[in-house]
Amino acid sequence: xxQVKQNSPSLSVQEGRISIxxxxxxxxxxxxxxxxxxxxxxxxxxxxxxxSIKDKNxxxxxxxxxxxxxxxxxxxxxxxxxxxxxxxxxxxxxYQGGSEKLVFGKGTKLTVNP
Amino acid sequence: KAGVTxxxxxxxKTRGQQVTLSCSPISxxxxxxxxxxxxxxxxxxxxxxxxETQRNKGNFPGRFSGRQFSNSxxxxxxxxxxxxxxxxxxxxxxxxxSSAGYTFGSGTRLTVV
Numbered sequence: 001x002x003q004v005k006q007n008s009p010s011l012s013v014q015e016g017r018i019s020i021x022x023x024x025x026x027x028x029x030x031x032x033x034x035x036x037x038x039x040x041x042x043x044x045x046x047x048x049x050x051x052s053i054k055d056k057n058x059x060x061x062x063x064x065x066x067x068x069x070x071x072x073x074x075x076x077x078x079x080x081x082x083x084x085x086x087x088x089x090x091x092x093x094x095y096q097g098g099s100e101k102l103v104f105g106k107g108t109k110l111t112v113n114p
Numbered sequence: 115k116a117g118v119t120x121x122x123x124x125x126x127k128t129r130g131q132q133v134t135l136s137c138s139p140i141s142x143x144x145x146x147x148x149x150x151x152x153x154x155x156x157x158x159x160x161x162x163x164x165x166e167t168q169r170n171k172g173n174f175p176g177r178f179s180g181r182q183f184s185n186s187x188x189x190x191x192x193x194x195x196x197x198x199x200x201x202x203x204x205x206x207x208x209x210x211x212s213s214a215g216y217t218f219g220s221g222t223r224l225t226v227v
Contacts, residue, residue: 043218
């Protein structure tokens, strides 16, 4: 049962254009959503997050949008740069068994072409 | 400050053997979580330890176990290794209060042959 889904395994965009990465979830109990970025041979690094009570959070070139009714969130990167090429993981936080637990999607590989 | 350190970085084991992976969290972080990353399944939660107690566990067989020491360092053990256990094992540490504070290590790449 996959509670967090990233349906696009890969995405390719031109430098300077917008990158939009999508994520769907099924569990209404998720209270926090996060995006992580991962380069090969490195661990994921935290990028941006959003609380379930908000619908938008912005940090520089990165903006996350949350549509609770659709159980959908997206990450916008504007403008995209070649250094943004990485695998992006969507994650959702749920309080379970006495602690917070992160549930991850399978990731979307973003390639930004110069 | 030093990040999350995982050792070893790479490991090759034979089916049926057991393996122990180590994770040293960021100083002051008391929560350590372990994840398995495979190409087809993404990151899957294994377990989380806080102050030497396992607080949460994912849907993995009993062959996967872990522990945390008084200095917050954590180990995970996999017994009777199977080919399907080949994966990148990631450790993340946090203060224990917010998922946004998770810092991941670079992982241990385990290959079972």
